[in-house]
Amino acid sequence: MRLAVLAAAAAMLCGCMARIADFTAVSTKNADIPGQRLPRVQGEDMSSIVLFFPTGQPNIKTAVDDALQKSGGDLLVDGVIYNKCWYIPLLFGQCGYVVEGTPIKLPASQRVQ
Amino acid sequence: MRALRDAVFLSGIAAGGLLLSGCMTRIMDFTVLSTKSVDIPGKRGPRVTGEDVDPIIIFIPAGQPNVKTAVDNALEKGNGDVLLDAVIYNKFWWIPYVYGEAGFVVEGTVLDTRQASKQSQNVAAAGQARGGASAGSGSWAPAQKAPPQDSATPALSSYAPSSATPTVQAGPDAPKLLDVSHPGPLSLRQAEAELLP
Numbered sequence: 001m002r003l004a005v006l007a008a009a010a011a012m013l014c015g016c017m018a019r020i021a022d023f024t025a026v027s028t029k030n031a032d033i034p035g036q037r038l039p040r041v042q043g044e045d046m047s048s049i050v051l052f053f054p055t056g057q058p059n060i061k062t063a064v065d066d067a068l069q070k071s072g073g074d075l076l077v078d079g080v081i082y083n084k085c086w087y088i089p090l091l092f093g094q095c096g097y098v099v100e101g102t103p104i105k106l107p108a109s110q111r112v113q
Numbered sequence: 114m115r116a117l118r119d120a121v122f123l124s125g126i127a128a129g130g131l132l133l134s135g136c137m138t139r140i141m142d143f144t145v146l147s148t149k150s151v152d153i154p155g156k157r158g159p160r161v162t163g164e165d166v167d168p169i170i171i172f173i174p175a176g177q178p179n180v181k182t183a184v185d186n187a188l189e190k191g192n193g194d195v196l197l198d199a200v201i202y203n204k205f206w207w208i209p210y211v212y213g214e215a216g217f218v219v220e221g222t223v224l225d226t227r228q229a230s231k232q233s234q235n236v237a238a239a240g241q242a243r244g245g246a247s248a249g250s251g252s253w254a255p256a257q258k259a260p261p262q263d264s265a266t267p268a269l270s271s272y273a274p275s276s277a278t279p280t281v282q283a284g285p286d287a288p289k290l291l292d293v294s295h296p297g298p299l300s301l302r303q304a305e306a307e308l309l310p
Binding site: 010015016018022027029030032061074076077079080081082083085088089093098109 | 132133134135136137138139140141142143144145146147148149150151152153154180181184185188194195196197198199200201202203204205206207208209210211213217218219221224226227
């Protein structure tokens with residue numbers, strides 16, 4: 001009986017590993033990055049939910065790209081990543097990621113083409 | 114009939130409004146983040162993996178894993194302050210009603226920017242020490258101190274080294290750094306011996 005329970009549990013074993021985001025640079029420590037500080041910016045990647053169908057898969061990387069694109073910077077410092085979601089049941093909603101940070105424009109010599 | 118239809122429509126909207134749900138959760142704070150190819154000065158270390166994984170006992174999670182803690186762990190392992198070319202994974206496995214684990218795994222190349230900034234500070238201080246000497250005050254002054262604001266000596270912000278003054282460059286080919294913490298005229302002599310060709 002005990003073996004059967006263990007076998008059933010093993011058969012139902014589930015697991016996965018999903019890639020959430022790729023970054024060229026990430027830190028949680030105070031690093032000294034030389035460059036020109038630009039005004040604080042927000043970038044987002046939101047997907048709509050129509051009735052109850054999601055119309056896309058939001059991505060943190062796209063939100064970071066959006067913030068860098070808006071500001072013309074190369075890096076974000078002192079930032080936060082939020083998960084944002086709102087939904088009017090069976091009507092419409094939006095879910096996605098919002099990234100907020102201070103962009104830094106690196107000197108031309110430190111930008112890799 | 115039309116009034117009934119309007120009432121149904123309005124009550125539907127009201128019910129939708131009542132059922133409206135929304136939230137905004139902070140996933141992670143960071144000091145540096147980029148998706149572009151950037152060349153940050155610093156010493157590159159090995160590729161490291163950091164994780165923050167919490168167990169699931171029976172079906173009860175024993176904690177709330179966090180991306181930030183995973184990045185902190187990776188930086189701690191590599192003894193650096195920035196991760197380059199980093200990937201963040203969400204990891205999960207569970208044997209139903211027995212045991213499991215859920216959390217975040219971060220993998221990246223460690224970079225230590227503290228050494229680079231220390232070097233550039235030393236080089237800047239060395240440049241200042243030389244600038245103070247060539248201004249011709251005649252007496253030694255600590256490198257960190259701004260030169261006196263009289264008409265003969267230009268302000269530090271507007272000071273530009275003359276062509277006779279050798280320029281100190283940061284980078285791998287930079288001359289050997291001098292010890293600016295050493296007190297007295299010896300430090301200046303040491304600087305000249307090391308910086309002048």
